[in-house]
Amino acid sequence: MKIIRTWSKEILLLLMALVFLSPIYIIFVNSFKSRQELYENTLAFPQEFSLQFYEAAMARMDFFNAFMNSMYVTVVSVVFIIILSSMTAWMLARSGNKISTVIFMTMIATMLIPFQTIMMPLMQLVTGITRETGIPLYNSLSGLIFMNIGFNAALSVFLYHGFIKSIPISLEEAATIDGASKFGVFWRIIFPILTPITATVAILNVILIWNDFLLPSLTLIDKSLRTIPLSVFYFFGEFTIEWNMAMAGLTLTIIPVVIFYMIAQKYIIKGIGEGAVK
């Protein structure tokens, strides 16, 4: 009796999770169906797996190019965020002077500012800088990376700062007495200890930057610079929607996310938990 009860609970739980994810199933199966088949029964399994809509969607979205742009922007932004914010957080946490406290508090306070509040003046500023100095902040992937670093600095510094506070200072002092420079102390001793929080910072930033739409839509003008969210947006905007091709396009955009999730699942859930709790 008890076994049946636990088993039915197990099955109910699994069913619930499957129903929850059913929209993903729906777009997946419909990405293979012809127009007629799609309207006959949306929920049925496709009769054949032809990749024709995938080919069409890839071509229209310029998927490979968009994927490479997204990859490039995400990876480079995250690497810079990790390097710069860990260094900054360490100095702010260890120097113990008033200026550090003020800087740190200011950074935390800015986390309350919604993007919409600064988007227009920011665009004025970067187009101005690009026009006057020729530094390509506007309409370039490097410019987008630059802005990603700025926007995610506060959260990352905050996470590193909290972690660094929990490391005993004696370690660093010993190394300093041995004559190591600040640079050496940080990279050889501190940074390796920071690995768990670096993983958290990396994961949170990857998710935010990979999925970001509004900032890239404002700064990237050239078609060839589009990231995945941008190419999906224009894909849905330019054509009257042919749903089977649209489904194929959506499935394509989800595949990298699923792969990333499968590889780093444990760290993602842990990172999200920590990022949220702090």
Add this chain to the structure above:
Amino acid sequence: MKNRKNIGWYLLFTVPLLVIFTIVVVIPFVIGIYYAFFDWDGIGANPMVFTGLENFRVLLEDERFLRSAWLTVLFTVLSVISVNVVGLAFALLVTSKLKLANLARTMLFMPYLIGGLILGYIWQFVFLDVFTLLGEVTGFESIFFNWLNNETFALFALVFVFTWQMAGYVMIVYIAGIQGIPGELVEAAKIDGASSWQRFLNITAPLLMPAFTISLFLTLSYGFKIYDVNLSLTGGGPANATELFAMNIYNEIFGYGNYGYGQAKAIVFFIIIAAITMTQVYITKKREVEM
């Protein structure tokens, strides 16, 4: 000498990030406040006319804006309730001792990773096609129809999709909270004859207050700032019935070219968000139970 060297290191470590941060966040925020007092169409050659508090006065009489603000409040309240109820229920389910709990947790978290824009398009199809199909098959056509064409239901559709996206996220927060509750406490209550509902109400719930604070904070601010899902799912329609705050600001500035007026809205948006989140954190922090 030593001191000067230390200052050098200090600058080397902090200045690069602080310069970027200042250019991207601090300066735009400050000039944003300045812009809010002007009438300007965003074209460099055209004059910026100082109008003082005029933008803020007009804002209070702008019916479209007030409606959008009201819709945003409604959306946020409904979402906060729905996301937290569903997320907490998920967390309780997957922390039970079932074998499939881990798999279920992995699956339930999945939607959060798919960006808001893409989620919106996925659900656009679900409402358009699957809901109408379900309506025909089950006969419940008053529940299963294309919500996106109905002014009231389109807002519910947004709440629905937002819940789908965020429930797994707050679930993770609640799981951490539940796992932090000492097992002996629950066992002791069991022995004393407390029912599972009593145990939840008197032990789990109060000890979950910190997790609750965090989840409320997250859903409140995410909900209030929603844009991507709004854009791809409803586009603000039908007939502006789902044009929420963030979208209203975007449209005012980049759609109608009212840069000064739109920026005044953006400043108000900031003040509201800061006020809500700070009040909320203050209130819930006070109620937390010390272990």
